[in-house]
Amino acid sequence: MHTSHAENEANYLKYKGKYKGLLGWILSTDHKRIGLLYLYSIATMFSVGALLGLAMKFELLAPGKTIMDAQTYNATFTVHGVIMIFMIVIPGLPAVFGNFLLPIMLGAKDVAFPKLNLLSWWLYVAGVFLVLSALLFGPGTPDTGWTFYAPYSFKTGTNLLPAVFGAFVLGFSSILTGLNFLVTIHRLRCPGLKWTKLPLFVWTIYGTAWIQLLATPVVGITLVLIALERIFGVGVFDPALGGDPILYQHLFWIYSHPAVYIMILPAMGAISEIIPTFSQKHIFGYKAIIASTMAIAFVGWLVWGHHMYTAGMSGTAQYYFSLLTFIVAIPSAIKVFNWISTLYKGSINVQTPFYWAISFIFVFMIGGLSGLVLGSLATNIYVHDTAFVVAHFHYIVFGGTGFSFFAAMHYWFPKIFGRMYDKAWANIGWLVFFIGFLALYSPMFYLGMMGMPRRYYDYLEEFHGGNILSTFGSWIMVTGLIIIITNLVRSARRGPKAEMNPWHGKTLEWTVTSPPPLENFDEIPVIAEDDGPYNYK
Amino acid sequence: MEKSAHIEHEHYDAEASKVGMWLFIFTELLLFGGLFIIYSVYRFMNPDAFHLAAEELDTFIGALNTVLLLISSMTIAMATTSLQKNNKLHTLLLSTVTVILGLVFLVNKYFEWGIKFSHGIWPGSPHMMETMSQGEILFFGLYFIMTGLHALHIIIGLVIIAVAMVRVNKGTVHANRAALLENAGLYWHLVDVIWIFLFPLFYLIT
Amino acid sequence: MNLSVMSNEKHHIVPYRLYIIILLALLVLTFSSIGITSIELGKFTVAGALLFAVIKSYLVLVYFMHLKYDKPYIKLMVAFVFAVFVVTIVITFLDYLYR
The missing domain is CATH 1.20.5 (Single alpha-helices involved in coiled-coils or other helix-helix interfaces)
Structure with a gap:
């Protein structure tokens, strides 16, 4: 171990620059510090979003009004959605782990445009405050749902403008991050690091960045149009002025469906790093995973209409979207197959990140298969806008992205903070969280099949049993969350010092000290011809 | 921080800047792309109304603005050439011509919108609501949004060119560090490309 | 550092004359598209005007924006x-x- 360097003063957490204290962080252009800034901001917003979710579950504990009325419930699910989607799962893995790891994995000292990177974070913060201002000022909290569907979004009397504008700014932040990563991957790979030697996490970031870059402006302009309709009464989507509200849905989902892949691709990338490390085996089908990543990114762009089967699209469009939806499931299945095959005959090291990765595969498969129920036209009509949909996308967005985020957090934690967490508590936290997750969302599949609609604060007596189980699940899950977060926060400060490579990984980030030095590498590494990110013996 | 700032100075990668600019242009293209989708859908739904409403627009002003933008595109492209030839005076001169043409474009746009306003045509105006069909309302809504957003991009482009000019004048942008001016040029051409499509869609297809 | 090597890649310097030729072509195309749309072509008007726009933007992308090089x-x-x-x-x- 390079102890000479490990104990030095110049690791990125400790160095003293032009600014001290807090300013040294919020004005830092170091990609690792920016990654942590994102981590802290996202964690803060996540706790807000989670509390809102908890409140909704509490409301649904019993039929009728429990703790809030219908309008409050509408506002709660709107804000919960806006926060969770735009502020957490979309920036989530790319902004936190992408920022922290991408340059190191490429053997670079920083991203291509460090100042732009800092600007992205500032825009993120600005967007957050704009959205939150909608809660505090004006005639009422937005109640449109996070989708801001026309025409209600320009008819509602609530304070929608700051939320829409905030989402726009958050989108801009996301675009700049994507742009930065694309240029970084194209220009800053160290000598010998060919495209076919990139870690899979980098590949998924690459696919994600393209979606961020190309899809986000579409929703950006759509949100601007909503604002213009509200302010100036320009007729664009208003049916009274000849507009077509379904066109709004098209444009919204042209972004928001690919956005699902912004959430899930880097999550898959993190799992593709963890599985080989904890099997000590070369990833099965490296090139197949790359191909499926790019296929998901591209085909995922073309399937937006499956959110709109009941909106009044033409039959032809419905057939087309349903067909492509089934096709886009194939590359995801390829990935699952590759992960499982990597485990086969590997020397598996059962540790916390591995638990998270395996449970990711489990919930992701349930989420993915239930997605096919929704992608098929006949069954979709039956469960559209029911609790089934809510269960499905929480299995994907929370079960997929969320589990992978925690997997990544426990995998790279020793690298990021230079300290190890308490493994026993981490495992307990995972188990409690996992049980809570299943108890919270699984009953919703059943409730949806039975016909319980989503987005209502009230329900019929016959749905009571399932909802009680679900609400209990939310309490268990939050208990798990508290255990996990407490353990991590404690360990970041007081945990035992971590080794340079505690899991015996092969990617470049494990060749630098924990925590990494200020500029990652004293000398830019050179990748030998027979070297690779997963070359285990 | 001192150390990393030092590295940033050393780190000049013209190709990275160029690729970065192209990627930003892609974002802008899809921003307008969303509007072009809306335009084409509504045109498809209201062919006659769009036909009728387009006759309200002055082809002459549209054509004049097209010519202005095309010439300005050429001059900014030439400015890059002269910078690469180390001719600072020509660079500044050609950029100035570009800026002036851009400003004239905006003045034309101002008068064009002014005439529309004086005819009682603006978003949500009573004249539009009472006398126009739904298709015409959509047409003018899109007209104001798309040309307005384009004008905003002209202004942004002018600011970028102005910054590049200041840097050329100070000597921090020169033949071996031309990325800023080249990127300003790329952005300006993007504005031109978008107008190349806006012009026929609003002024010509009558 | 290999970065300094990358930034010294030789730029292709485009002569003024080429830009002037392209501008003339663009102007001719602009006036042709105005001419062609003033003739009553029915539904081909849209296709015609867009075809000219595509050719024009191709020229701008390839020459003015240096994609050729x-x-x-x-x-x-x-x-x-x-x-x-x-x-x-x-x-x-x-x-x-x-x-």
Whole structure:
């Protein structure tokens, strides 16, 4: 171990620059510090979003009004959605782990445009405050749902403008991050690091960045149009002025469906790093995973209409979207197959990140298969806008992205903070969280099949049993969350010092000290011809 | 921080800047792309109304603005050439011509919108609501949004060119560090490309 | 550092004359498109005007924006983005054409 360097003063957490204290962080252009800034901001917003979710579950504990009325419930699910989607799962893995790891994995000292990177974070913060201002000022909290569907979004009397504008700014932040990563991957790979030697996490970031870059402006302009309709009464989507509200849905989902892949691709990338490390085996089908990543990114762009089967699209469009939806499931299945095959005959090291990765595969498969129920036209009509949909996308967005985020957090934690967490508590936290997750969302599949609609604060007596189980699940899950977060926060400060490579990984980030030095590498590494990110013996 | 700032100075990668600019242009293209989708859908739904409403627009002003933008595109492209030839005076001169043409474009746009306003045509105006069909309302809504957003991009482009000019004048942008001016040029051409499509869609297809 | 090597890649200097030729071509195309749309061609008016716009933007992209002299991957990216946009609009019209 390079102890000479490990104990030095110049690791990125400790160095003293032009600014001290807090300013040294919020004005830092170091990609690792920016990654942590994102981590802290996202964690803060996540706790807000989670509390809102908890409140909704509490409301649904019993039929009728429990703790809030219908309008409050509408506002709660709107804000919960806006926060969770735009502020957490979309920036989530790319902004936190992408920022922290991408340059190191490429053997670079920083991203291509460090100042732009800092600007992205500032825009993120600005967007957050704009959205939150909608809660505090004006005639009422937005109640449109996070989708801001026309025409209600320009008819509602609530304070929608700051939320829409905030989402726009958050989108801009996301675009700049994507742009930065694309240029970084194209220009800053160290000598010998060919495209076919990139870690899979980098590949998924690459696919994600393209979606961020190309899809986000579409929703950006759509949100601007909503604002213009509200302010100036320009007729664009208003049916009274000849507009077509379904066109709004098209444009919204042209972004928001690919956005699902912004959430899930880097999550898959993190799992593709963890599985080989904890099997000590070369990833099965490296090139197949790359191909499926790019296929998901591209085909995922073309399937937006499956959110709109009941909106009044033409039959032809419905057939087309349903067909492509089934096709886009194939590359995801390829990935699952590759992960499982990597485990086969590997020397598996059962540790916390591995638990998270395996449970990711489990919930992701349930989420993915239930997605096919929704992608098929006949069954979709039956469960559209029911609790089934809510269960499905929480299995994907929370079960997929969320589990992978925690997997990544426990995998790279020793690298990021230079300290190890308490493994026993981490495992307990995972188990409690996992049980809570299943108890919270699984009953919703059943409730949806039975016909319980989503987005209502009230329900019929016959749905009571399932909802009680679900609400209990939310309490268990939050208990798990508290255990996990407490353990991590404690360990970041007081945990035992971590080794340079505690899991015996092969990617470049494990060749630098924990925590990494200020500029990652004293000398830019050179990748030998027979070297690779997963070359285990 | 001192150390990393030092590295940033050393780190000049013209190709990275160029690729970065192209990627930003892609974002802008899809921003307008969303509007072009809306335009084409509504045109498809209201062919006659769009036909009728387009006759309200002055082809002459549209054509004049097209010519202005095309010439300005050429001059900014030439400015890059002269910078690469180390001719600072020509660079500044050609950029100035570009800026002036851009400003004239905006003045034309101002008068064009002014005439529309004086005819009682603006978003949500009573004249539009009472006398126009739904298709015409959509047409003018899109007209104001798309040309307005384009004008905003002209202004942004002018600011970028102005910054590049200041840097050329100070000597921090020169033949071996031309990325800023080249990127300003790329952005300006993007504005031109978008107008190349806006012009026929609003002024010509009558 | 190898970065300094990268930044010293030789730029292709485009002569003024080429720009002037392209501008003239663009102006001719502009006036032709005005001419062609003033003739009553029915539904071909739109196609005609758009065809001219596509040719014009191609010239701007290739010459003014130097794509001709750029590396293949940049050309590929530009083509890809335009293709994505075209595909998107086609798919949207799967709804509107058959409604």
